Amino acid sequence: MDTLILSRMQFAANISFHILFPTITIALGWALLFFRVRFNMTGQEKWMEAYRFWVKVFALSFAMGVVSGITMSFQFGTNWPGFMETVGNIAGPLLAYEIMTAFFLEAVFLGIMLFGASRVPAWLHTTATFLVAFGTMMSAFWIIVLNSWMHTPQGFEMIDGVAHATDWSEIIFNPSMPYRFGHMVLASFLTCSFLIAGVSAFRWLIGGKTQGVRVALKTAIYAAALLIPVQILVGDMHGLNTKEYQPAKVAAMEGHWETGGNVPLLLFAIPDDEARTNHYEIGIPNLASFILTHEWDGEIKGLNDFVSEEGEILHPRVAPVFWSFRVMVGTGMAMLVISWAASAMMLRRKRGVEGLPKPMLYALVGMSFSGWLATLAGWYTTEIGRQPWLVQGVMTTKQAVADVPAPMVLSTFIAYMVVYLLLLSAYIYVIFYLARKMSRGEDIGTPVAPTPRQQPNAMPAE
């Protein structure tokens, strides 16, 4: 394998690992703020109980997000020097604003949010919680601006092969940014909802039927049920936007080779990049045309239009894009079914959490990390779908790669993978360990903040 493919694999592994944790923290920050504010308003202990459990998960996820993020910021230099040399004038300021407006805000107020409740007044603690949540949202905003600009670049001119900014508002509000940002934030809220619902259902099942678990479970299920239709709608709009600016990607998502109308929506197929056709197609006639053009016989550009006269292929590999798109949409549909069914059961005769039968609780536990699956699948669709371009129409991925010897990249790739797999298992294990510990009643019932108090045997950072 050459340096290019290894660097791509390493980058994909790193960003995939990184994105897992921001997807949780972006929304969990707001969820914690919600618990905290509800407690301030009602004084009911159950909100604080929920807060105390989830703040631990937050701290853990945040640490994972930060350290893997630091890795990300070095990758540009170690593996993709050409990226910054070509579009640094645009990417640079965006990254700088992310660091200055978001990272420091989160990092400093995180300390106060986690450990400061007994040292600062309640309002300052609530403010710190807000600022952390706001900071994570800002991080997501700036990085999505950059990423979207890479998909739909505008507001710049090329001088001697280097991009120079001409209009910052065009760069920031590039055509795909609103959709991508909205879709990502919703993805984060859904990921977080299903995580909270799954872990709470787990605690409920093993007998930890406290008020705190009850409100967390209820809040999470209703949030998921409300947000998933919005997500599907925004996803659809996102797809329409992509069709306009990156038609090759949409053709790959649909597995659609020849330009034409009456395109079926393929439920199953095995795209064959060598033979340039699909095998074993099963589809719903005309539906893809209808979704993408809102007419049953609407014309959609096929992949064969993206091969240059000389036979150079200017579209991404079809199979990975085709499949990851289906995984994302499939997961979205599963989320829809589960969250609506669970809501209906809870609403029926107002039975609340008691209305959830065991199989439903098990299903929720199974869906705990469904948000991760959909998010990763979505990003694979987006990013692989942009290939061979790194910045659409401006530079290819190949032009950016560093000339580091392949064995060196391979060795770091393996090292990262080992560390990541270890940490990922530890992370999931510890979340469920904490849930079991809480259900046994340990650590519950500690007096509510913010009164300073000495506890001789308390573990630090807990």
Place this chain on the structure above:
Amino acid sequence: MYYFGDPAVWLPFVFAALMGLSILIYVILDGFDLGVGLLFPFADDEEKDRMIASIGPFWDANETWLVLAVGLLLVAFPSAHGAILTALYLPVAIMLIGLILRGVAFEFRAKAPAPQKELWNNLFFAGSLMTALAQGFMLGMYVMGLDWTWAHAGFGLLTAVFLAVGYSFIGATWVIHKTDEFLQRKAVDWAKGGIWGLVLGIGAISLATPFVSDRIFDKWFSFPAALYLAPLPLMSGGLVVWLWVMLQKMPYAQDRMSWKPFVAATALWVMAFGGMAYSFYPYVVPEKLTIYEAASAPESLFIILIGTCFVLPTIMGYTVLSYYIFKGKARELRYD
């Protein structure tokens, strides 16, 4: 945009200064919390908990200065960024894995089942060690001009060890300030050991630097340039002696002046760093690329600078607030 003369001249300088400032703040702030990790093997379980509590609210923000430093390098000097980081590919990867391990071990040690705490403690130490060694190695390689020869790598290994010991020194002074009683006395001993790493490290780099290039040699030893530099070694020497004398007598009654060793250590770092910056200016890749050649387009730098003028003071402000809130001896850290 032309108020202060040609922006292609002063903007690169301003950004080099900003970058230098964030590296300096980074090595001091993350230096002390990496140092705390390096001292882990010398502490027993309860002491480890207190040491962790002394850095808990800060370490995350401390590391963000590294992100800012690399960010500024990347933003302001893109071609230097590529050249430096590809040359240092392996040590960077080792540092990153080290940072990952210690960052997460910090969280896991308090949340994982008790029998596994030992494992995470060890990983916290291992991660801190990897990070410190890798950074020291990179420092040595950078001073030597980023060429991979055996001699240079050997020098890098030397600076790696010195920097690790230097970090453990500043870590120990932090522990002196943030704890009391037995642990504090222990930390005084650690500091007495660690100060040698710092002295040897600064010494080695000072000896090597002028011989890397004639240009730097001239800066150091020709009249009158030498006069500008002269106060640095003199003041550093004085500081070391003062620190040494002070450490012999610590801790003072009623914990007076427990902050002084940390401040003195910080001053030492500042001077060592100032000397390096003075020597290498105007190069960002030693002897190959100056900050003026490597700089990004002025209009991009300008738009960052505007933001920086507002944001950096704010960041400083709330960083100070956070140190103020968590002032005093480290207490048990709790999430409520």
